[in-house]
Amino acid sequence: MNTENDKKPQNGSYASPPCLAHEIDPAYFDPMAVDPAQARDVAHWRKAKREELRAARKALSVEQHAIISEQLSEQLENVLHARFGGAKGHVLSAYWPIKGEPDLRKLMVKLHQAGVIIALPLVETKAAPLVFRRWTPETKMVRGDWNIPVPPADAPQIMPDIALAPLVGWDGDRFRLGYGGGYFDRTLAALDPRPLAIGVGYASSRLPTIYPQPHDVPMSLILTEQGVQAG
Structure with missing residues (x-):
């Protein structure tokens, strides 16, 4: 065609x-x-x-990026309180920000202090589901795939109840446009039980559709600095 x-x-x-x-x-x-x-x-x-x-x-300024990151952190806290009573004792898989993604690291520290168990995803095997290692503010990070900081090999592996997935783009059907590696879709398809998957990104990155393919897994909800957008 x-x-x-x-x-x-x-x-x-x-x-x-x-x-x-x-x-x-x-x-x-x-x-x-x-x-x-x-x-x-x-x-x-x-x-x-x-x-x-x-x-x-x-193209966002440092100030704009910081404001949106703070707004998104507040929106995520609202979701965690509304759906999980704050999520104390639950495992939340977060992410280490790269390439202009919203920065939620201050919130990661705050949630850790409130009793939420924080994990970070990483690639352990190419073309396989991600694994999740526990993170605390004292964790000595090492460089993983794409040079992204990750917890070291001796950090405990844990399974998330809630998984954040940074978005490049998203649509109203809760489909996520990522970086193209397929790791997050592959991981969600493999996890049982499946965690609450929250796509995290900018309100301005909404698309009419991402033209979902059979391998694409919709998020449980999409969250931006403006709140829950779909889900």
């Missing part, structure tokens, strides 16, 4: 969504489709959107 309109212009974005499905019939797109051409077009479209959304968040 490729056409000349699908070609990538010089400004780095696509002229239209994958396969021009929206121009034929807005309800046409089949999220369970496995057509190779459609999957290829979706992958190209997602790559362009990642670049666009990451550039937008990197």
